[in-house]
Amino acid sequence: MLADNSSDNCSYPSMGFQASVYAATYVIIFIPGLVGNSLALWVLCCFVKKESKAVVFMMNLSVADLAHVLSLPLRMYYYINHRWPFGSFLCQFCFYLKYLNMYASICFLTCISVQRCLFLLHPFRTKSWNYRHDVAVSAVIWIVVGAACLPLPILRSSGLTNKDNTCFADLGVKQLTQGASITLMVVAELSGFLLPLAIILYCTWKMRQSLQDPRAPSQQANERRKAWRLILGCAAVFFVCFTPYHINLPIFMMVKQRVFGSCLVRHHVLNFHTISLCLASLNCCLDPILYYFMTSEFQQRLFRHSRAAFLHRFIHLDNSRTAVSTAKEEGEEEEGGKRSENILMAYLRPFRPQRLKNDSMDPPPSP
Secondary structure (H helix, E strand, O other): OOOOOOHOOOOOOOOHHHHHHHHHHHHHHHHHHHHHHHHHHHHHHHOOOOOOOOOOHHHHHHHHHHHHHHHHHHHHHHHHHHHOOHHHHHHHHHHHHHHHHHHHHHHEEEEEHHHHHHHHOOOOOOOOOHHHHHHHHHHHHHHHHHHHHHHHHHEEHHHHHOOOOOOHHHOOOOOOOHHHHHHHHHHHHHHHHHHHHHHHHHHHHHHHHHHOOOOOOOOHHHHHHHHHHHHHHHHHHHHHHHHHHHHHHHHHHHHHHHOOOHHHHHHHHHHHHHHHHHHHHHHHHHHHHHHHHHOOHHHHHHHHHHHHHHHHHHHHHHHHHHHHHHHHHHHHHHHHHHHHHHOOOOOOOOHHHHHHHHHHHHHHHHO
């Protein structure tokens, strides 16, 4: 399709709207995302057994979320002040972390769903699988996703605009050929969205079927319900955070290539692209909730160690107060003893001279 000539007369949406939405979203999710993922990573690394189901994938998901969350203060600075004084490399790196977080999160959510489904539906086939295999799969995901996301910051550059100190949404986009644009979009949609979506939906359906199967062992019913809730939570995070962006992505690419001639369509698509990117960042807050409410071992470990830390602090404070009060009582007793002794001495002092005089009047002992 060729662009209509009228598309050149269309103006892009106001940057004020984009900046306000981005800044408000990042301010809202920064503290919950930082605290939630830091706490989750601490509990998963230190107190949850690595042999537990999907814990390695949850740890990597927390790392991906933290990498994006730690770049949010720079994003907030830019969208509030409308200038970027930190150099081109840091701009490109923060831009890269956004998409690295998105596609790494998609992959790890898919891995969590697959593993929980396979471990319960096919326990004998997966008996030899251990956490070292999870580590190997995670390493492959980081390498593949990291390499696949490299073209995204390369295609964006501040040198393509006439403005200095620009970053993120204000970066210019390199004009690609129609074939290159279609290839990039198809690869991103198929491998980064449609395939993970199909896998998560299949796992959810199979776990739901297993819960309704009367032939399933009754002793596994509780484990199956927990696994189904976890997979359902992964599906919910996937739909809320990543589906809007990938539904809008093909239309957004066509708008950037000036395929659509309607100014109204361009405005709606570009505005929705802003909202969909904000929803994609929301997964940094939803993933820790997923760990807590969908994983019983995470709840138990977090509650147990939080309670232990509270009791330890309470006992320490109580012992300190007891020691202080004991020392104070001993000091008061000692001071009271000295005071009583002084009073007694003062009372006996008038009798001491008389006693000495009487002693001097006694007859001397006989030789």
